Amino acid sequence: MYIQGKYASEVTSQDILDLIKNKVRESKSLDYKRELNLGTDKDDKKGKFLHDVLAMYNTEGGCIIYGIEEEKVKGKNTSYPKEVYGLKIENFDKLSQQINSLIRDYTDPVLSVIEFINLKVEDKDVIILGIPKTQSIPSMNTYGGVNNFPRRNSSGNHVSTTFELTQMFQQSLLFKEKSEQFRQQRIKDIRDTKIIPHVLVNGSTFLHLIPYNFQNELLLNLKSLQALELEKIKFPFLSADYYEKRGLSYNLEGLLAYKSHSKQGYTNYHQYFRNGAIEIYTSNCLSTNEHPDTKNFHSATLIRFVVISIYRCQAIFKHFKIEPPYIAYLSLCDLNGLTLIGPNSTCPGKFSRNEINLPNIVFNSLDLEVKDIFEILHPYFEIIWQAADGEEFPSFEECKNHFKIIN
Numbered sequence: 001m002y003i004q005g006k007y008a009s010e011v012t013s014q015d016i017l018d019l020i021k022n023k024v025r026e027s028k029s030l031d032y033k034r035e036l037n038l039g040t041d042k043d044d045k046k047g048k049f050l051h052d053v054l055a056m057y058n059t060e061g062g063c064i065i066y067g068i069e070e071e072k073v074k075g076k077n078t079s080y081p082k083e084v085y086g087l088k089i090e091n092f093d094k095l096s097q098q099i100n101s102l103i104r105d106y107t108d109p110v111l112s113v114i115e116f117i118n119l120k121v122e123d124k125d126v127i128i129l130g131i132p133k134t135q136s137i138p139s140m141n142t143y144g145g146v147n148n149f150p151r152r153n154s155s156g157n158h159v160s161t162t163f164e165l166t167q168m169f170q171q172s173l174l175f176k177e178k179s180e181q182f183r184q185q186r187i188k189d190i191r192d193t194k195i196i197p198h199v200l201v202n203g204s205t206f207l208h209l210i211p212y213n214f215q216n217e218l219l220l221n222l223k224s225l226q227a228l229e230l231e232k233i234k235f236p237f238l239s240a241d242y243y244e245k246r247g248l249s250y251n252l253e254g255l256l257a258y259k260s261h262s263k264q265g266y267t268n269y270h271q272y273f274r275n276g277a278i279e280i281y282t283s284n285c286l287s288t289n290e291h292p293d294t295k296n297f298h299s300a301t302l303i304r305f306v307v308i309s310i311y312r313c314q315a316i317f318k319h320f321k322i323e324p325p326y327i328a329y330l331s332l333c334d335l336n337g338l339t340l341i342g343p344n345s346t347c348p349g350k351f352s353r354n355e356i357n358l359p360n361i362v363f364n365s366l367d368l369e370v371k372d373i374f375e376i377l378h379p380y381f382e383i384i385w386q387a388a389d390g391e392e393f394p395s396f397e398e399c400k401n402h403f404k405i406i407n
Helices: 013-021 045-057 092-106 162-191 212-216 222-227 230-234 299-319 370-387 396-406
Strands: 030-033 062-066 068-073 076-084 115-121 124-131 150-153 156-159 205-211 245-250 254-260 268-273 278-282 286-288 295-298 326-332 339-341 361-363
Touching (some): 013 076, 013 115, 045 062, 045 124, 045 150, 092 115, 162 326, 205 299, 278 299, 299 339, 299 370, 361 370, 370 396
Parallel strands (some): 030 062, 295 339
Antiparallel strands (some): 062 124, 115 124, 150 156, 205 278, 205 326, 254 268, 268 278, 326 361
């Protein structure tokens, strides 16, 4: 969903002019359109618009730039940009709402995140439509009862063949299967201390963030992470001065950021993988109170761990130009018999099972605020709450004091 190394939301008017100047040709992920005309219900312009959007979504994602005239040879477009033609936009907000409504009503599954940017280029209106790559199954165009799956190649858009459609569905299933296997194998190896021998595994809590590009076998240069704010990489969910020992080291998997307040071993770490995945670990949710035989699991630590980790890891994905969507897996171990302590010291009850492996949680944006992330996660926090005989997990307003650390 980016142009020449930039997300659609980061593209400037100069970037558009550079595309024209450098004769950047259309591709699977870039398309130029002279006009944006949705027409009426009596013509097929809306269907054509949806066909263009879904073709890109079902292929590699990308950007459609409206308001750019293409060069022509013998009256036919060459796929090379010629000049800024410009659009006539009376009300951008109304147009945006119309497009969102069209996408919502006539795509199945619905495309949940489309970036819609209006730029002034040479005093003319240009619109950029940023379209993500499908994270799960492909989306169908249902406008006018056509019910087909558009797709894009180097020569343009077309309706998917049976073979292409089968491949897209298989790719979706493969991603889910591969990411789940990755999650389970990592948890086993970490808890068996095969990979990080100094980690304290009692009360293990894992958060795995896995982008769709994970299955494309990315090979990221993790050294470039040092250009970011190191404190946020090393200490993503608690303050740096909380820990006696902290460090950053390279390993076979990629880059390991660890911290500890115990001489016995690591209580928290972040593992950054070269394939774009991130594994975040803590054992701080588990504690023993003044009675040695009574152990508690603190949900305040859990929600801070998960929400702030996701909030800050958005910058990591942006840094590497890894586009949404991505999925999150939350896994809790060693729970049996623990007393769950609520964010406001409430106590719903004890866990009756030893592990909770929540299903994948889909995130469709890298610009979420803490409250947005909490609301997405709230139903999953409620599952954990109810696993200890609780009823309704506290709201964001009741929990927001636990997120002050991000300031």
